[in-house]
Amino acid sequence: MIETYVRYWLEQDAGYDWRRHLTIENFPQAFEASYRKFQAAASTDNTDLSAVRRNHGKILFYQGGNDSLIVPFGAYNYQQRLFDRYGVEDTRSFVRTFYFPHVDHTAPRLTGTAPTLSQLLDSLQAWAERGKAPQSFSQKDTAAGVERTICAYPDTATAAGSDAPCQTRTTVPADLVAASLTAKDRR
Template sequence: MIETYVRYWLEQDAGYDWRRHLTIENFPQAFEASYRKFQATASTDSTDLSAVRRNNGKILCYLGVNDPLIVPFGSYNYQQRLFDRYGVEGTRSFVRTF
């Protein structure tokens, strides 16, 4: 999992030798770098889904626990934040998670 994440997501280089460059000590910095690198395009930090609701849109979310690029607890955290914002029933009116 870490190999896929670092090579293809963070470094975007299939030949990247993560064993040579990545350590326990520098992993937090690498993780933070990936967050900053993709924040504008791959971020799900915003729970403002008002436009989706206003246009009667629906969102289907699939949470796989074996996806090397998606951390399951991050998805659970995001869903909880949706519940906090729209309420459980309000969220379920336009978001389904599988």
């Protein structure tokens, strides 16, 4: 993975020999160069998704609850800032977020399953082309031996046998909002 990133993204040179050029001593400079080069395009700090909205784009985002590389709280905090910026309903008109418990960065490796890339792309295509926004995905928890419904955040799953698998919420629970505040916000 690092080879692909350094060779094709950072250096943009298919012949770049990262093993020869990237050392423990110059890694901080390479990391900083990567940050500067892709900050505007890959930053998860930027909540300005106006171009996506304006062009009727759709974003389907999922997060593993046990992801040690992209921690769930960071993803939740970003989602909350989108809600703060656009409102819950407006955000959900172009962004759908799903949090999958017991899923690691290289899903499923733990006990929970996540949707396959094909399922995610099919859902995104149905939303973009036919306006059918994804409401939920099924998740199997192999350790608990159960299947659960994972709803688009902040919706919650309804009781089994219900006509609709998810109950729509247009506000985020107050305890989660409070938990997402930064130290600066709390002053």
